[in-house]
Amino acid sequence: MARENQNQEHKAPDYLAWHVVQKGDKSFWNKVGAAWSHKDAKGYTLQLETMPINGRIVLRLPLEDTSEPSDDAGRA
Structure with a gap:
């Protein structure tokens, strides 16, 4: 598992x-x-830096030129 985490640090995330x-x-x-x-x-490894207690978690493709998605991105 430690080796997998080291590889993830060098590879950009998919989401x-x-x-x-x-x-x-x-x-x-x-x-x-x-x-x-x-x-x-056949799957993904999700690494969370914090654990929210309300709301929802949305996975989005990384954007190259902005650090945050628009207000309506991912809305269902």
Whole structure:
């Protein structure tokens, strides 16, 4: 497991994990982690830096030129 974590540090994540809380008409997005695909392409490893207790976690493809998604990204 330690070797897998070392490899993840050098490889860019496949997805970023965002904690999303809806307050009225606004969504608030905070980056909480990242996900990397497994070598066999049958799953992902999700590494969270913090554990939200409310809201939802959304996985999104990383954006190259911005650090946060738009307010309506990932809304269902």
